[in-house]
Every structure is written in C-alpha cells, then in structure tokens.
Amino acid sequence: MRKILNRWTGPVPAAWLCWVLALGAVALAFIGAERAGAWMARPIMQVGVALLTLVFFFVGVRAVLRRRFDSALLHIGCACVLAGWLMGRYAIRTSTAARPCTGSMVMVDGDESDRLWEGPMLDQYVGQLPFSVRLERFFVERYERNSDDRNAGRNAPVREYRSRVTITEPGRPPYVVNIRVNEPAFVHGYYIYQMSWGNSTDQLGRPVVYTVLQFIRDPGLKLVYAGFALLLAGILFYAWRIFRIQGTSLREVTA
Amino acid sequence: MMVKMTVQGGLIYLTLTLFVATIVARRGGWRTIGNAFWGTGFVAAVASVVWRGLHTGHPPMQNLFEFFLCMAAALWPLSVLSRRHNGLDTTVQDALLGVLILVPAGFVFSEEVRRLPPALQSGLFIPHVGSYVAGYVLMARAALMALPLFRQDIAGDRLRQTETASRQTVAIGFMLLTLGLLLGSLWGKICWGHYWQFDPKEMWSLATWLVYAGYFHERLAHGVRAPRVLAALLWIGLLFIVLTLTWINLSRLFAGMHNYA
Numbered sequence: 001m002r003k004i005l006n007r008w009t010g011p012v013p014a015a016w017l018c019w020v021l022a023l024g025a026v027a028l029a030f031i032g033a034e035r036a037g038a039w040m041a042r043p044i045m046q047v048g049v050a051l052l053t054l055v056f057f058f059v060g061v062r063a064v065l066r067r068r069f070d071s072a073l074l075h076i077g078c079a080c081v082l083a084g085w086l087m088g089r090y091a092i093r094t095s096t097a098a099r100p101c102t103g104s105m106v107m108v109d110g111d112e113s114d115r116l117w118e119g120p121m122l123d124q125y126v127g128q129l130p131f132s133v134r135l136e137r138f139f140v141e142r143y144e145r146n147s148d149d150r151n152a153g154r155n156a157p158v159r160e161y162r163s164r165v166t167i168t169e170p171g172r173p174p175y176v177v178n179i180r181v182n183e184p185a186f187v188h189g190y191y192i193y194q195m196s197w198g199n200s201t202d203q204l205g206r207p208v209v210y211t212v213l214q215f216i217r218d219p220g221l222k223l224v225y226a227g228f229a230l231l232l233a234g235i236l237f238y239a240w241r242i243f244r245i246q247g248t249s250l251r252e253v254t255a
Numbered sequence: 256m257m258v259k260m261t262v263q264g265g266l267i268y269l270t271l272t273l274f275v276a277t278i279v280a281r282r283g284g285w286r287t288i289g290n291a292f293w294g295t296g297f298v299a300a301v302a303s304v305v306w307r308g309l310h311t312g313h314p315p316m317q318n319l320f321e322f323f324l325c326m327a328a329a330l331w332p333l334s335v336l337s338r339r340h341n342g343l344d345t346t347v348q349d350a351l352l353g354v355l356i357l358v359p360a361g362f363v364f365s366e367e368v369r370r371l372p373p374a375l376q377s378g379l380f381i382p383h384v385g386s387y388v389a390g391y392v393l394m395a396r397a398a399l400m401a402l403p404l405f406r407q408d409i410a411g412d413r414l415r416q417t418e419t420a421s422r423q424t425v426a427i428g429f430m431l432l433t434l435g436l437l438l439g440s441l442w443g444k445i446c447w448g449h450y451w452q453f454d455p456k457e458m459w460s461l462a463t464w465l466v467y468a469g470y471f472h473e474r475l476a477h478g479v480r481a482p483r484v485l486a487a488l489l490w491i492g493l494l495f496i497v498l499t500l501t502w503i504n505l506s507r508l509f510a511g512m513h514n515y516a
Contacts, residue, residue, distance in 0.1 A: 011476035018469030022462040022495075029458035029503070033511055036453035085451065102448075143370045157370040181373035182446050193448045216448050224450060228437045235433045242426040243340075 009059060046089060053082040070241055073234030080227030087220030100127030104195060104214045107135040107163075108202070116215055129215065131169040131188050136176065138163050138211040140197065161197050163211045179213065190215045259366055263310065266303035267361040270296055270327060274357070277350040293346055296353065297331030304328045313371045316384040319504055320364035325388045327356045333392055341420040348399040352392075379442040386435035391496050393428030394467070397421045398493040404486035418479050421489065429467050436460055447512060456513035459503050463495040 007013075028036035039045060060075035095101040103116025103126035112134035116126040142156040162180035167187050177185040177192075185192040195214040202208050258264065273296030280289035304324050307315040315321035334349040401421040403409055409417070439457070444450040451457065470488040479485070504513070 011472040015469045015472035015476060018465045018472060022465035022469070025458045025462035025465065028453055029455040029462070033453045033455065036458065040453065158373065159370070160373050160376070182377040184445060184448075191448065195448075214448055218449075221444070221450075225441075228441070231433060232437060235430045239426045239430040243423055 009055075009062070014059075041089065046086060049082055049086060053079050053086065056082065070234050070237035073230050073237060075234075077227045077230030077232075077234055080230060081224050082227075084220035084223030084225075084227060087223060088218045089220075091217070091219050095127070097125075097127035099217075100129070100215075101218070102214070102216045103127065104212055105133065106210050106212050107133075107138075108208045108210050109135055109137055111135050122212070129188075129190065131167055133192075133213070134166040134168070135211065136164045136166055138197065138209055140209065161194065161211070163194055163213060165192075165213075190217045257362065259361065261366065263303065263306060263366055264361065266299060266306055267324070267357055270299040270303060271354060271357045271361060273299055274350045274353040278347055278354070281347050281350075289346065293331065293334075293350060296350070297328070300324070300328040300331070300353070311368045313375075314381050314384075316380065316388070317369065317371060317375065318364075319500065320360055320366055322384065322388060322500075323356050323360040323364070325385075326392050327353050327360070329389050329392045330356075333389070333396065337396070337420070337424060341416070341423060343400065343416065343420040345396065345400060349396060352395055352399065374446050377442060377446065379438055379445070383435055383438040383442055386431045386438060390428045390431030390435055391500070393424050393431065394489075394496055395493055397424035397428060398486075398489040400424060401486040401489045404482040409482065414479060414482060418482060418485065421486075422474065425467060425470065425489065429464075429471070432460075432464055432467065436464060452512060454511040454513055456499065456503050456511055459495065459499040463492060463499060466492045466495055 028039065031039070040049075056075045056079035060072045060079060063069070063072035063075060092101045100116050103118050104122055105113055105116060106122055107113065112132060114129045114132035116129060118124050118126050139160075139162050140158060141160045143159045144156065160180060162178050162183075164176060164178050165185075166174050166176050167185075168174045169188060177187075179185050179192050179194045181194050184194075193214040193216065195212040197209065197211045200208055200210055259267065273292050277289050277292040277296060280286075280292055304315055307321060307324055311317075311321075316325060330349050330353050334345060338344055338346075398421075400417065403417050404414070404421070439460075440450040443452060443457075466488065470485065470492065473488060474485060477484070
C-alpha cells in the first residue's frame with residue numbers, strides 16, 4: 001500500500017501532471033480569457049482544483065517529514081494559492097445583495113451612491129455596499145504633444161485619470177481618497193479600482209465625463225499572498241541548493 | 256523588413272556587427288579578439304537600451320522592440336557569470352543568440368515611440384518585465400547549452416558537466432520566471448482588480464512555467480539516465496517562450512489584457 005502511494009505521488013506522475021496542466025493552460029489560452037474564466041468557474045473544475053490543492057498539500061507535508069524544505073515550501077505555497085483562489089470563488093458563489101463581491105458604479109461629478117451594478121452596460125443590480133461613495137471630481141490628464149508625434153492631429157494620449165471621492169462609512173467621519181489606475185483604495189474590505197472613463201451626455205444633452213469605479217472583495221486574497229511568499233522562499237531555497245553543486249570539472253571547455 | 260535610418264538603428268546594427276564579429280573571430284581561433292568584440296558588443300547593446308530609454312522618457316520595456324533590446328543587453332553579464340561559475344565557455348552560442356534577438360529588433364519591429372499608458376505606470380513595471388527578460392535569456396542559453404546532450408557519444412565527465420551547467424542555468428531562470436509570474440500576478444491585482452484573469456498571455460506563461468516544473472520533476476525521477484529527454488524538454492520550454500513572445504503578442508487570436516506591444 002505504502003509502496004503504491006509512494007509510486008503515485010513520486011516525481012514521475014508529478015512530471016506528467018505538470019505537462020498535462022501545461023496543455024490545459026494552453027487550451028484555456030485558445031478559448032480566450034472570458035470563456036476560460038467561465039470554464040474554471042464550473043463546479044467540476046472547482047472540484048478538480050480542490051483535489052489538486054489536496055495533492056499539493058499532501059506532497060508538501062510529506063516533504064516536511066523528509067526534511068526537504070525547499071520542496072515543502074514550493075508545494076504548500078501552490079496549495080495556498082489554489083486554496084485562496086477557491087475561497088474567492090466560494091465567496092462569489094455565496095455573495096448576496098447585502099454583501100456583494102464585485103460590482104461597478106458609473107458616476108459623474110457630484111454623484112453619490114452605494115449601489116453596485118454589473119453587465120456590459122452596467123444595468124444589472126448587484127447589491128449594496130456597507131459605505132457610500134461620492135465623486136467629488138474626476139480628472140483626466142494628457143501627455144503634452146510632441147512635434148514628432150504621429151497622432152499630432154488628434155488628442156494626445158492620456159497620461160493619468162483619477163477620481164477624487166468622499167467615503168462615508170458608518171461610525172467614521174467622511175474622508176477623501178484619490179483613486180487612480182495602479183492605486184486602488186481599500187475601504188471596509190473592498191478594493192476600489194479606477195476602471196475606465198468616457199464621454200457622454202446628460203438628460204439635457206450637455207456633454208459630461210463619466211468615471212467607472214470597480215469594487216472587489218476577496219476573502220481569499222491573504223491566503224493567495226501567503227502562498228506567493230512561500231513559493232518565493234521555496235524557489236530561492238531550491239535555486240540556491242542547485243547552485244551550490246559547484247563546478248563540474250576543472251578545465252574550461254567549449255560547449 | 257525595413258532598415259532603421261536613425262541613431263537607434265545605428266546602435267542596433269553596430270551591436271549586431273560586433274556579435275557577428277565575435278562569432279567569426281572565435282570560430283577562426285582568435286580567442287582574445289573574439290572576447291574583445293563580445294565585450295564591446297555588450298557596451299553597444301547597453302548604449303542602445305539607454306538611448307531608447309532617454310528617447311522615450313520611460314523604462315524601455317513597453318513593447319517587443321524594447322524587450323528585445325533589453326534581452327540583448329542582458330546576454331554578456333549572464334554569459335560571463337555562468338562561465339565563471341561552471342567553466343563552460345558559451346560565448347559563441349550567446350553571440351549567436353544575440354544575433355537572433357537583434358535581427359527582429361533591427362529589421363522587423365517598429366521603433367515608433369508610444370507613451371506609457373496609465374496601466375503601465377507602476378513600480379512593478381521594471382521588476383516584472385526585467386525578471387522575464389533575464390529569465391527568458393537564461394532559458395534560451397540553457398537550451399543551447401543542452402545541445403550536446405542530444406549526441407549519442409556523450410558520456411562521463413562531459414555529460415555531467417554539460418547537464419549540470421544547463422540545469423543550474425535553468426534553476427536560476429526558473430527562479431526568475433517564478434518571480435516574474437508572482438510580480439505580474441500582484442501587479443494584476445493592483446491594476447486590473449484580480450490576480451489571475453485567465454488572460455491568454457498569463458496562461459501561456461503558466462504553461463511555460465509548468466513545462467520547466469515538469470523538467471525538474473523528470474530530472475528528479477530519472478537523473479541523467481535519459482539526457483536526451485532532458486535536452487528535449489528544455490527545447491520544448493524554449494518553444495513555449497518563443498510562442499509566448501511572438502505568436503501570443505502579435506496574433507489577434509489571443510487578444511487580451513497584455514496587448515501593449
């Protein structure tokens with residue numbers, strides 16, 4: 001029994017599993033991000049990922065018992081990342097209108113809201129946030145035009161866009177945060193992202209600039225980051241161990 | 256096919272010429288002269304990266320053209336370090352690799368300057384792309400180093416030395432690929448809102464990573480009993496890298512969030 005278990009959790013099936021997963025990743029690349037995400041959200045795939053997580057965890061624990069700590073860190077790191085991803089998926093599946101996981105808001109200057117929407121036109125109601133957001137002002141900054149710019153006739157490329165919002169949380173005085181690309185705000189368990197912006201007209205036909213803010217809550221994120229840290233430590237340890245095998249022969253040869 | 260009549264183009268062609276001269280000199284038996292050409296080629300490659308950075312006003316890592324310039328500049332230090340470590344002189348292969356990298360940069364890719372979009376303005380830009388630049392170069396070098404493993408008559412010390420050198424190179428490259436993947440994932444969370452979006456380029460990078468992970472498991476399972484399998488795996492990994500860099504970037508089939516190039 002033990003022999004069979006060792007054989008089936010040894011490096012040979014592991015190598016094959018790596019290549020099968022690589023082919024699976026390539027297949028998912030071919031069908032495109034959206035459909036690949038939908039595929040991976042299916043219960044059967046989640047069960048598969050859960051099984052994979054257990055295998056990683058088992059191999060990691062066994063590596064600890066064998067004092068192969070680099071291998072242990074790497075495998076438990078992978079298990080943590082996958083488990084964190086599953087936690088995030090579970091949160092999305094069990095989210096309610098009272099505590100949504102992800103959603104967006106379209107706002108123009110002066111709007112205040114705590115309701116999230118989804119769908120291509122952002123017209124499907126998702127739920128309500130535990131705080132409210134008021135857009136004070138939305139800024140778009142462009143690069144200065146260059147004489148050798150090929151697009152000199154058109155608008156210069158956008159350098160930065162950001163939303164200055166006031167957050168009103170229960171039990172706290174309101175405060176102002178700036179949200180820009182690569183600088184999300186973190187409020188009450190939600191990351192707030194500057195997703196996009198555009199030009200439109202209001203009911204009276206006057207031009208307005210709108211901003212789209214996205215709100216994401218992911219309870220598995222800490223586990224994923226912990227997995228990243230373990231993976232990084234493991235890979236450093238592993239590379240160091242391989243590199244410690246010094247020189248292979250004394251004379252220099254031409255490969 | 257187009258020739259670049261600019262300072263940038265001149266620097267690229269100078270580097271190319273020096274790399275070709277390295278190969279010719281080393282093949283002709285003039286070792287010192289070849290090494291001098293190789294070192295000068297590095298200076299020219301760095302000059303072309305620096306020129307590009309000054310010209311565009313941002314770190315030159317935005318598109319394939321700039322990525323390839325960085326790869327060419329990363330070759331010499333990696334070559335020298337590896338020679339110092341494992342005694343395997345790979346100057347000729349590395350110069351050949353440099354030529355292969357610089358020909359598309361010099362004759363195919365456009366050098367049009369594009370401003371950095373807001374998504375790329377991040378402290379993770381240089382670490383993420385830089386890890387991949389160095390990681391890909393190391394993987395390509397490892398595949399070239401492993402070429403003798405395909406030969407029937409290789410055995411003993413020579414086999415051991417070649418195999419160890421390529422495996423050590425892959426180990427460092429794998430570390431950099433992992434770092435690039437994790438930093439990219441972290442950046443994805445900060446910029447796009449999620450650490451994994453099933454973007455085609457993410458999936459191909461993960462597949463590449465998994466191929467090399469499989470290589471290490473295979474090496475662990477069978478040692479050097481099947482050197483040709485190990486060498487073949489390194490070449491499959493390199494094929495995945497080439498596909499990730501070219502097909503996935505340039506084809507409309509894989510439209511995704513990484514389409515900056």
